[in-house]
Amino acid sequence: MTYTPELRKAIGDVRRCLEMLGIQGSGERGHGVHRPDHTAPLVLVACSGGRDSLALSSVAAIVCGTLGVRCGAVIVDHGLVFGSADVARETADKCRGFGMAPVIVRRVVVEAAGVGVEAAARNARYEALTAVASELGAVAVLLAHTRDDQAETVLLGLTRTFGLDSLAGMPDVIERDGVTFARPFLDLTRAQTTAVCVSRDIEWWDDPTNGGTADEGGLSTDLPLRSRIRIALLPYLTNFIKTDMVSHLARSARIAQRDKNYLDMQAARVYDHAVDFAHGDAVAGIDTRTLAEEHEAIRTRVIARLLTEAGAPTSSRHVEAIDRLIVDWHGQGAVRLSSGYSASRQNHVILLCHDGMHENR
Incomplete structure (x- = not known):
């Protein structure tokens, strides 16, 4: 195997990621692919078949082999394109x-009710990865997100109203339903994964x-917004x-x-x-006395986290309206959220309710 500069960097980034996560096997075992003990930790790679995820899969297999760690793959078939x-x-x-090994293929059904196809596919993908x-x-x-993906995510976030969180892009590590997801390639470019x-x-x-690219006969508005950012906006801004x-x-x-x-x-x-x-x-209650003296940046994060954990669809407008129940309370009515949720204040407590059952009690 020829260890090009791009391959060496990719190997180093994956190794550092596993070290950061505290993943250890049976110790250094040298170059090449080994068969770790069946009791060794298992690392999975989400692989779509694209250049980024195949590069990560091949590199993760190398690194895990040297560490005595098992390395498997999960391929999620969304069924959205022919073949x-x-x-x-x-x-x-x-x-x-x-x-x-193991290598698992999971077929998922993408239901875009209430959200776009891209968001629905992402949700279905994470559910499948978490389950496996x-x-x-x-x-x-x-996950094989690259520096290019990070830049696209920041620009995509700027089209929405999520404040600092939009500018922060994707974190290196996230926890979702008890599963750790890590992105070791955030400092690699798409050109490097291609190499x-x-x-x-x-x-x-x-x-x-x-x-494709912006000069391949025009940009279709049927493409997802992220694709249009990749093909047209980022190259335009760079130029x-x-x-x-x-x-x-x-x-x-970062x-x-x-x-x-x-x-x-x-x-x-x-x-x-x-x-x-x-x-x-009620679904949950918020003690306004605890939150009232906190900075707005903290209050709104507490509110947004509660809505997310309760399964209530969240927007910045909803969060700000609930915040006014805390700091600008003058007897206003309940804040109507999406999907049958509402938030209302009773004395020093804000009640988050579903289907409007409790806000007037």
């Missing part, structure tokens, strides 16, 4: 060729919904400002993520004292 089952099967064969990881007892699932695939003679699949916007946005996201982590930590401390999920018949 997706064939792509999933071929991707699984490639992962097995890397020495990965839980079933197999995996210590982590690796890894080329150096290892790996053929990849290009998702047609990602589109307009005469700087590497991918690197610039990714660095900015700085914003640091600040976001601090605010989240402070909000978590307040959340534990202010929120009560055992508040009578």
Whole structure:
């Protein structure tokens, strides 16, 4: 195997990611693919068959082999494009060729009711990955998002009203339903993952919904917004400002993520004292006296977290309206949320209710 600069960096980034997660096997075992003991920790890679995830799969197999850690793959077939089952099967064969085991293919049904197809597919994908990881007892699932994906995420976030969280992009590590997801490639570019695939003679699949390039005959507005940002907006900004916007946005996201982590930590401390999920018949209660003296940045994070954990659809407008029940209370009525949720104030407590059953009691 030829260890190109891109491959060496990719290996180093995956190794650092596993070290950060505290994942250890039976110790250093040298180069090459080994068969770890069946009791060794299991790391899974979410692999779509694209260049980024195939590069990550091949590199993770190398790194896990040297550490004595088991390395498997999960391929999620969304069934959204013609021939997706064939792509999933071929991707699984490639992962097995890397020495990965187990290799699991999961077909999901994407239901876009109330959300766009892209968001619905993402939700279905995470549900499948979480289910497989839980079933197999995996210590982590690796995602192949790159620096380019991070830049696109920041620009995508700026089209929405999520404040600092939009600028922070994607974190290195997240916990979802008890499963750890990590992104070791956030400091690699798409060009570098392509180079890894080329150096290892790996053929990849290009998702047609990602589109081509802006000069391939025009930009279709039927493409998802992220694809339009990738194909047209990022190249335009790079040319307009005469700087590497991918690197610039990714660095900015890392700085914003640091600040976001601090605010989240402070909000978590307040959340534990202010929120009560055992508040009578209501979904939850918020103690306004606990929150009233806190900074707006903390109050709104507590409110947003509560709505998310309660399963209530959240918007910045809803969060701000509930915040006014805390700091600008003058007897106003309940805040009507989506999907039958509402928030109303009674004395020093804000009750989060479902189907409007409790707000007037």
